[in-house]
Amino acid sequence: MIKLSDVSLIFGEGTPDRVEALNNISFQLNHGDFVTVIGSNGAGKSSLFNAVSGLYPPTSGVISKNKVDITRWPEYKRAAFIGRVFQDPLMGTAGNMSVQDNLTIASYKGMKKLKISLNKQKKNEFRELLSQLEMGLEDRISDNVGQLSGGQRQALTMLMMVLSSPDLVLLDEHTAALDPRNAEKVLELTSRFYSNYKLTVMMVTHNMKMALDFGNRLIMMDRGEIILEAEGKEKSRLTVDELVKRFHDIRGMSLTNDETLLS
Ligand SMILES: Nc1ncnc2c1ncn2[C@@H]1O[C@H](COP(=O)(O)OP(=O)(O)OP(=O)(O)O)[C@@H](O)[C@H]1O
Ligand SMILES: [Mg+2]
Structure with missing residues (x-):
């Protein structure tokens, strides 16, 4: 339904503060998917949502919806089919x-x-x-x-x-600011609405267990890249330990300094 082809998003080009928030991301989202998105602070998770929702159009690459190129569509035009819920x-x-x-x-x-x-x-x-x-x-x-x-x-x-009636729902740590009881309620609601209203969801979370418990697909981001993808049975077999190990294998460094991601 939504397709990203080689999408990059660069801030501060030509300055010492240059940041590659998204680095050549290619990703396809199908109708009915529930994708959980994890990654450390600054990995590019919100940037991915910003690129999809049109807040920051990509520096390069193409975003399409049902084969229509929406890369340059302004945010208000995309808001007609995107529902976004933030942390606050x-x-x-x-x-x-x-x-x-x-x-x-x-x-x-x-x-x-x-x-x-x-x-x-x-x-x-x-x-x-x-x-x-x-x-x-x-x-x-x-x-x-x-x-x-x-x-x-x-x-x-x-x-x-x-x-x-959004075609696509973007949830950016939407339970992170709530106390545990309310967070659980809103999460339960998320699941129920997903099923009842047949939504297509992407949900950023800092909680690996939550990322494993929800959805049919999972992506892990790091330094603007999608470094790991799992779906279906493969995802349901994954454990937090396995995710940490895979991160280590891919990046050659440990995740142990990221307490929130491991919570
Ligand atoms: N508007 C902006 N101007 C400049 N740099 C930005 C902007 N938005 C994001 N960045 C940079 O892009 C990188 C990715 O940021 P992003 O907000 O996407 O990370 P994140 O994965 O959502 O992190 P967090 O878990 O802390 O929310 C960071 O280095 C960030 O500083
Ligand atoms: Mg963020």
């Missing part, structure tokens, strides 16, 4: 607006596909959708989103993202 729970929702108004905006975006009605029924529909989150938000539909906890807000962001 404040980013995906408008804090000074009510739960209902936030959902209304999200449903406009996806209206064509989901046929969300805009009549009196809407409130009930939203209540029903919110009850899926199992956080009691169905009773707080008129509250300002700013009054919600980080976990509730991130769950609402996930729901809004799903309402916009």
Whole structure:
């Protein structure tokens, strides 16, 4: 569905601060894939998402969607089919607006596909959708989103993202800022939405175990490159120890200094 061919993303070209955030990445994402993305700080994980979402168009290479070249499409045009959730729970929702108004905006975006009605029924529909989150938000539909906890807000962001019927969902450490209980809830929601709404997902995590437990494919990035890929049975057989060993074999150095990645 999404294909990257020899994509590079260079910052600070011609300066001493030159960084190759992405180095000749080629990667194909199929409809229904759930790809977990791991790698140390600065490996290029967010840059990969930035290139796909159009925030930073690649320096070279081609990005296509269903064989249409979208390399130079601006971010707003891609936002029509990409849902992105960031680490910061404040980013995906408008804090000074009510739960209902936030959902209304999200449903406009996806209206064509989901046929969300805009009549009196809407409130009930939203209540029903919110009850899926199992956080009691169905009773707080008129509250300002700013009054919600980080976990509730991130769950609402996930729901809004799903309402916009994205073809591709990019989750960039979307549970990293939450306490363990809320992180688990949002992760459970991620799995449920993936199955129920037949999403295509890429999820960055610093937690190797999480990367192994979720999804059908895994990629490991380092210094702007995809250094390891596993999918299907091969992925399900992988262990954290095996991943660490493979990193060592590929890079000739140890991962032991990366505590978060090993957590
Ligand atoms: N806008 C930018 N300007 C300059 N350099 C950048 C920019 N964005 C990313 N980089 C650099 O590109 C490299 C890859 O960064 P990126 O944010 O993709 O890493 P990451 O794998 O997401 O790391 P983290 O786990 O810390 O989030 C880093 O060296 C970073 O400093
Ligand atoms: Mg990042």
